[in-house]
Structures are given as structure tokens and as C-alpha cells.
Amino acid sequence: MKQRLYSGLLISGIALGQGALAQNSGNEAPRLVQISDSVFRTVHRPGAANSNVIVTDEGLIVVDGTCRGDGDPTWLKQELDRLYDVPVKYVILSHDHEDHICGLQVFDDTAVTVSHALTREHIVREGRNTSIPDIVFEEEMEIHLGGKKLILYYFGPTHSNNLIQIHFPEEGVLIAPDIARAEKSLALPDFRDANIDNLIDTLGVLSKLDDVELVVPGHWGPTNQQSLLEYRDYVVALRDRVLDEMMAGASIEQILERVTMDDFSDYGNIDIWLRANIVSMWDNMYRYREPNLDDAGDYQTAYPIGASVGVTGMGSNE
Ligand SMILES: [Zn+2]
Secondary structure, eight states: OOOOOOTTOOOOTTOOOTTTTTOOOSOOOOEEEEOSSSEEEEEOSTTSBOOEEEEETTEEEEEOBOOSSSSOHHHHHHHHHHHOSSOEEEEEOSOSOHHHHTTGGGGTTTOEEEEEHHHHHHHHHHTOSSOOOSEEESSEEEEEETTEEEEEEOOSSBBBSSOOEEEEGGGTEEEOTTSOOSSSBOOOSOOTTBOHHHHHHHHHHHHTOSSOSEEEOSBSSOBOHHHHHHHHHHHHHHHHHHHHHHHTTOOHHHHHHHOOOGGGTTSBTHHHHHHHHHHHHHHHHHHHOOOOOOTTSOHHHHSOTTOOTTOOSTTOOO
């Protein structure tokens, strides 16, 4: 087996060098970076979705891929052919969003594709540019290859209704796309296609999972379980503050002014994503709750069906 290791790039333990692991700073040539004994991550266009490779003597397992620039699955296939004598046996799709699964049909000649059952439904409905899953599961699944075991978890709807996590307990690696980012950071630009309460619960579960030393996000470099807890703190605070304002009768414009999240100003991406986070959280909470009756005994006057976003009363000057 012509397996080559990438000297000097192996992370030992969970000590994360400041910035070194978090991101690839420029438009460097795509490459595979080793993050544990058997797990490699593609480093390519900054910010593009990660692709991960688990190497075993009997074959390779690819988790996710991206079509955004160099380092796409066509490149990855050539690189894996060059480095290893064994083929890709499994392709695992973390969820149906195309930026994480694009182009992975290049492995269909040797691999079976695995996903959550709902992922397959979205892929077929939307006509996603990817491999249509051959094998699907509902709650949990194990994949055994070359003496190594992966566990695939589904904890219900979180970011999308079909996001899974891929756990390799033996090497302490948890691949958790789009539910974490390195260090303290917002993990998502917005809460479109999200279930807020179960996202919060799942972040708590994943933060306490045993046998996890490294958490591999969907974008940028590895982190650890602390990032899951820190993101959970942010989502809880944002949900509660937006909800409190809505119960007090604030419009979306007022909420955007008042919910500043100053105590989370050290979180990555908050400067660019806070507005969309608030608007989409408001949208989630609008559908989550039913306001009380107004003074006239009719909540439809205060919150008319079909009112434009933020309107708090028909004819109101607010
Ligand atoms: Zn996504």
C-alpha cells in the first residue's frame, strides 16, 4: 500500500495551535492534511466545505465534498488514486445541502453512498449535483471497514432536517459539519432550514459525547467540544432575547436595533452574520408561538395573517 503520511501535520492530543489549524489563509494548492492516524481533511479554497477521508487497509471512506474551486471531488479522486492502492468504498453525505456534497458522484464506480433517509429525499427532489444515496438510515448506523468503525448519528432536525454526525471513536474524531466552527464562532449565516430547539439540544449532546478529542466542522479547521458549547450559549441567548422582544410586542425593526449581542462580540462571524441570524431567528419564533389576544380580544388584529414582516398592528404608527 503506497500510503504516505504528511509529516509534521499530525495533531497530537487536543492542543490546537492558534490559527494554524483553524484555516487555510490563502488560495494554496489543494492538499490533504492529516488530523489523526487515519483521518485526513482537504485544505483548498478558504471557507469551502471540508471533505474528509478515513484511510483503512481495505478501502477509503470519503465524508462530504465541495465543488467550490480546486480541491473538488474530481481532484480528490485523482489524489486518492495517486496516494493509495485501495479504492473509495464508502461516500458519506452529512446532509443534503449542495455545498457539502457537490460532485461526489465521481466515486460511484467503487463506492456505495450513505446518508440519512431524509437526505436522499431532498437530493432527489432538488436534483442535487451529487451521488444519490444507495444506503440510508434513520437514527444510527455503523460502518466497519478494515478493522475500523465509524458511527453515524442522527439526533433529529437541527441544521436541516437531515444533518448527521460521523464519529470515529478509536481516534477521537467527530465530523460535525455546519453545527460548529473552530474557536468561538457563529456556525451558521442564518437559521434557514433549521430547528432551533433541537439544534440547541443536539449541541449539548455532542458536547458531552465520549471519545471525542477533535471536532471537524463543515468549514475551516478542526476544533474541540468547547466550540459546541460556546455556540450553544450563543443560540440560546439569541433565541431567548428575540423571543422576549416579540412577547413585548417589538417589531423586527425594533428587535434588530435592540438585540445587539454585545456580550458575544468576540465570536467569529458575528459582524457579518448577526443581522441574518436575528431575522431568521425572528422568523422561526414567529412560527413557533401564538401571541395572546389583544385588548379587543382578537389577536388577528394585532398580528394579521399575511402582514408584512414586522407589522405589529393594522394602521399602527409603530
Ligand atoms: Zn448546510
